[in-house]
Amino acid sequence: MHDPSAATTKVASFDVFLTRYLNPDGSLSADPPAFAKDREQARAMYELMLRTRLFDKKAVALQRTGQLGTYAAVLGQEAIGVAIGHALAADDIFIPAYREYAAQFARGVPMQAILQYWGGDERGMAYPEGTPSHHDFPLSVPIATHVPHAIGVAYAIKLKQERRVVLASCGDGATSKGDWYEAISSARVWNLPIVFVVSNNGWAISMPSHRQTGAGTFAQKGLAGGLHSEQVDGNDVIATRAVLEAAVDRARNGEGPSLIEALTYRLHDHTTADDARRYRPEAEVAAAWERCPVKRYKAYLEAAGFWSADDEAALIAAGTAAAEAAAQAFVATPPQAPEAIFDHLYATLPKSMEWQREEVRNRGPISGGH
Amino acid sequence: MADLTLIEAINLALASEMRRDPSMVVLGEDIGRNGGVFRATLGLLDEFGADRVIDTPLAETLVAAMAIGLSTQGIRAVAEIQFSGFMYPCVDQVVNHATRYRNRTRGRLSCPMVIRAPNGGGIHAPEHHSESLETTFAHMPGLRVVAPSSPARAYGLLLAAIRDPDPVIFLEPTRLYRLFKQPVDDSGEALPLDTCFIDRSGADITLVSWGAMMHDTRIAADQLADEGISAEIIDVATIKPLDLDTILESVAKTGRCVIISESARAGGWASEIAAGLAEHGLLSLFAPVMRVAGYDTPMPLAKQERVYIPDVHRILHEVRKVFELAPK
Numbered sequence: 001m002h003d004p005s006a007a008t009t010k011v012a013s014f015d016v017f018l019t020r021y022l023n024p025d026g027s028l029s030a031d032p033p034a035f036a037k038d039r040e041q042a043r044a045m046y047e048l049m050l051r052t053r054l055f056d057k058k059a060v061a062l063q064r065t066g067q068l069g070t071y072a073a074v075l076g077q078e079a080i081g082v083a084i085g086h087a088l089a090a091d092d093i094f095i096p097a098y099r100e101y102a103a104q105f106a107r108g109v110p111m112q113a114i115l116q117y118w119g120g121d122e123r124g125m126a127y128p129e130g131t132p133s134h135h136d137f138p139l140s141v142p143i144a145t146h147v148p149h150a151i152g153v154a155y156a157i158k159l160k161q162e163r164r165v166v167l168a169s170c171g172d173g174a175t176s177k178g179d180w181y182e183a184i185s186s187a188r189v190w191n192l193p194i195v196f197v198v199s200n201n202g203w204a205i206s207m208p209s210h211r212q213t214g215a216g217t218f219a220q221k222g223l224a225g226g227l228h229s230e231q232v233d234g235n236d237v238i239a240t241r242a243v244l245e246a247a248v249d250r251a252r253n254g255e256g257p258s259l260i261e262a263l264t265y266r267l268h269d270h271t272t273a274d275d276a277r278r279y280r281p282e283a284e285v286a287a288a289w290e291r292c293p294v295k296r297y298k299a300y301l302e303a304a305g306f307w308s309a310d311d312e313a314a315l316i317a318a319g320t321a322a323a324e325a326a327a328q329a330f331v332a333t334p335p336q337a338p339e340a341i342f343d344h345l346y347a348t349l350p351k352s353m354e355w356q357r358e359e360v361r362n363r364g365p366i367s368g369g370h
Numbered sequence: 371m372a373d374l375t376l377i378e379a380i381n382l383a384l385a386s387e388m389r390r391d392p393s394m395v396v397l398g399e400d401i402g403r404n405g406g407v408f409r410a411t412l413g414l415l416d417e418f419g420a421d422r423v424i425d426t427p428l429a430e431t432l433v434a435a436m437a438i439g440l441s442t443q444g445i446r447a448v449a450e451i452q453f454s455g456f457m458y459p460c461v462d463q464v465v466n467h468a469t470r471y472r473n474r475t476r477g478r479l480s481c482p483m484v485i486r487a488p489n490g491g492g493i494h495a496p497e498h499h500s501e502s503l504e505t506t507f508a509h510m511p512g513l514r515v516v517a518p519s520s521p522a523r524a525y526g527l528l529l530a531a532i533r534d535p536d537p538v539i540f541l542e543p544t545r546l547y548r549l550f551k552q553p554v555d556d557s558g559e560a561l562p563l564d565t566c567f568i569d570r571s572g573a574d575i576t577l578v579s580w581g582a583m584m585h586d587t588r589i590a591a592d593q594l595a596d597e598g599i600s601a602e603i604i605d606v607a608t609i610k611p612l613d614l615d616t617i618l619e620s621v622a623k624t625g626r627c628v629i630i631s632e633s634a635r636a637g638g639w640a641s642e643i644a645a646g647l648a649e650h651g652l653l654s655l656f657a658p659v660m661r662v663a664g665y666d667t668p669m670p671l672a673k674q675e676r677v678y679i680p681d682v683h684r685i686l687h688e689v690r691k692v693f694e695l696a697p698k
Contacts, residue, residue: 122473122474122475122476123476125474125475125476125478126475126476126477126478127475127478134478137442137479138471138474138475138479142462142466145435145462145463145466145467146467148431148432148435148436148439148463149435149436149438149439149442149467150439151432151435151436151439152435152436152437152438152439152440152441152442152443152445152447153439153440153442153443154439155424155436155439155440155445156439156440156442156443156444156445157443158421159395159421159422159445160443178431178459179431179435179462179463182427182429182431182432182435183432183435185427185429186426186427186429186432189427343476343477344472344473344475344476344477345472345473345511345512346472346512346535346536347472347480347535347536348535350564350611351564351611352564352611352612352613352614352615353611
């Protein structure tokens with residue numbers, strides 16, 4: 001008997017690096033990057049994070065009072081959106097899933113637009129001209145199907161010899177889907193300028209992360225595709241911004257795509273239509289509140305002398321007022337004309353469909369609904 | 371003007387448009403060095419280079435999704451799926467994104483892209499290589515579905531599909547790829563979309579078809595002519611949006627109609643046309659509208675595919691029923 005194996009290829013030896021600067025209590029675990037030591041930059045990140053949380057609270061309240069449709073809260077995950085918002089340049093292209101409001105606000109999406117979208121109005125995805133968001137993609141509800149669009153967008157960037165970066169984000173559940181794998185598997189083939197961000201918030205509705213995959217981390221799924229892959233503490237806004245900035249730089253410099261798994265926790269239900277008490281223990285949620293990204297970062301700012309109680313009170317007042325103003329503007333927005341459902345179906349409505357638009361225009365009051 | 375097969379006309383249209391529009395790319399599996407499994411992209415790699423003739427990994431969802439991403443950035447993306455039965459992984463991308471980005475963003479993003487695929491059976495291919503998907507795609511709002519029936523129409527309609535500002539599914543008649551040649555002028559001129567073509571004028575009955583079934587329909591019309599029956603043939607060409615007006619005008623003249631389609635009968639596009647005739651053309655009809663279609667089975671494997679695909683005999687059988695009910 002002789003050993004029939006001809007060779008051994010070592011395939012499964014790797015380390016997944018986890019970056020963290022802030023301990024859960026806000027104390028520093030490592031010397032932070034320059035942006036976190038810059039008073040104005042450090043404050044701006046906190047302002048965006050807390051404004052997002054106040055907006056989120058208002059959106060949930062609107063839903064609970066029957067003024068908004070189903071809404072996907074971002075409570076507990078705000079730091080990732082803040083980091084994305086700061087890591088991307090204006091010309092870069094953001095392809096979001098549906099919880100990255102902070103990044104969208106940073107790129108010029110008005111709060112009112114997010115309410116319009118969840119309130120059932122397509123105009124909430126028009127995103128204003130003259131802002132970076134105008135060339136970004138809209139929220140994407142089907143899980144993971146938007147992620148491979150990044151391949152085409154980034155290929156177009158390469159073809160046009162532009163120095164832009166594409167950032168596509170999704171949740172942990174999305175990494176179970178074929179669409180996601182097809183993107184991850186192919187991105188390095190063309191060495192595309194893409195940053196994939198996976199927000200691992202612990203739960204895909206009722207399914208805990210460990211039941212999505214036998215892989216020990218979500219980051220390691222990128223290693224098989226040849227991507228620079230690592231984890232970051234997604235509730236540490238300093239670490240998340242630092243890791244994303246490095247990934248964006250690599251992409252911009254032709255060093256290829258990255259996969260960043262940001263560890264966070266969904267403190268709210270999956271959406272306002274969900275009741276997480278059905279499937280996860282209250283104690284787990286209570287423990288997760290101890291890792292809250294807002295509280296953690298505020299403690300850092302206070303310790304650094306960048307933030308005071310007066311600052312906090314002023315921001316809460318301003319952020320609450322901004323969310324309130326967005327809510328009022330949303331509620332006061334006149335509905336689209338009924339025939340607007342035909343307006344952007346095609347560049348020009350086919351002649352054979354014109355009668356349908358005419359029928360809607362002329363049919364009078366429309367019944368049903370609420 | 372050269373005599374070309376249908377697949378050569380496709381190849382000519384792709385090359386011609388890539389010369390005219392430097393923003394156009396083609397992408398798909400084995401389309402580069404191999405020139406595509408049917409050779410539709412033969413020579414393109416050498417002329418336009420690997421940046422614009424993109425050999426993709428073996429991932430059909432990716433091919434559709436990549437075309438979406440490219441097209442949103444002003445790149446005219448023409449994707450090839452090797453066989454229609456492998457288009458199903460594209461469906462999610464087409465129905466949830468390609469057809470919706472314009473609508474969802476109120477015109478901010480759009481997807482001027484084409485997905486080309488051979489469609490239908492008749493070449494003794496393995497399982498899953500011979501399906502007819504026009505009805506599947508035609509039901510999706512915001513899409514164009516185009517099915518050429520000759521080399522010249524393949525050339526002109528493909529140019530139109532590529533230049534169209536919205537997504538187009540371009541279903542090529544597999545068994546006509548090399549069946550006959552026709553003079554094709556590389557004029558760079560597109561044929562109109564959203565319009566049926568009067569393939570042959572006639573007075574007694576309207577035969578409506580598209581794609582590969584047009585070939586059998588033309589043979590059936592020849593036989594009817596020998597019997598003294600003058601059949602008008604309409605090549606639907608753009609399946610969706612449907613130009614019902616041209617069909618109605620024809621039926622107003624002939625009073626009789628048979629619709630010939632390879633895709634399965636129940637809920638098929640022939641049914642959609644028949645419903646349109648029932649709503650808007652009933653009073654011109656001397657007899658019921660009849661459908662000749664694939665049976666409501668999967669496309670059988672090769673030994674039985676001719677059982678499934680409508681043939682001249684089945685077309686003539688339905689035509690004769692019409693004339694029994696409403697003699698000339």
